[in-house]
Amino acid sequence: MGVSARRGAPLTIDEISAAATRLMDEGGPDAMSMRKLAAELNVNPMSLYHHVESKEALLALVCTTSVLRMPLPQDDGSPWQEQLRAMALAYREHARQHRAMWAYAHSRPELIQDRNFPVWATLHRILRLAGVPEPEVQRMGDVLHTFVTGFIVAETECHLTNDPEEMDRTFDTAIDLIIRGLANRQTGG
Structure with missing residues (x-):
């Protein structure tokens, strides 16, 4: 050097x-x-x-x-629901702070599908805490990643609303739906 x-x-x-x-x-x-x-x-x-x-x-x-600098929820014993919400919020905030990088990365799947990134390990850990069976962890992680990514694309392209407060409420609703869906899978409901 x-x-x-x-x-x-x-x-x-x-x-x-x-x-x-x-x-x-x-x-x-x-x-x-x-x-x-x-x-x-x-x-x-x-x-x-x-x-x-x-x-x-x-x-x-x-x-x-x-992606390596994105703050991720630690395994601090808090409920999986709180950890999943914290992760979704961190992911969304990261996309907001680095819109161009985020759009570039998501137009090149090879850049975001590296399973060695801590973001995947953290998501998979949280899904295990939520009771997702091991054979389904990766697939469920892919589904959740796709869901949140789609929301962020809709947000950044202004497909939902231009009101930031309404967008925050809408994102909270989306995360609530994800959490309830995972909880229902756990209880068989």
């Missing part, structure tokens, strides 16, 4: 990711370039290629590291 004469410190992958996330939040993936990122980091554009091989690799890095 070389040191830039302009920076005086080695460039790190965390710096690259954080700066690229800011640029993507501001202008989306089409507005980001290796040159703009290099200027943001005060390095020669070629320095970036020691860490990422292309703009596409950079965008994948942004998506991956952003």
Whole structure:
């Protein structure tokens, strides 16, 4: 890892990711370039290629590291219903904070279906707490992910309402329906 004469410190992958996330939040993936990122980091554009091989690799890095920074509910003994609600709210807030990155990632399934991401492990843990049988955990996680993702797409495309308070109430209703549905599966009702 070389040191830039302009920076005086080695460039790190965390710096690259954080700066690229800011640029993507501001202008989306089409507005980001290796040159703009290099200027943001005060390095020669070629320095970036020691860490990422292309703009596409950079965008994948942004998506991956952003998901890793999403706050997830801990296994703190709270009821699964509270943990599932906290996870859904964190996921929605993450999508709101990083709309361009979120849209980019969800247009490329290979970026979001990595089962090694902590988001999947957390969702699966919560589903097990909810009593979902082990053979159904992954499928149920996929269904819930699709449901919440669809809601967020409808929200960001203004298909539901433009009123933020009404949107919050609508999202709460959606999460209530998910929780009740899971609870009914558990009791056989």
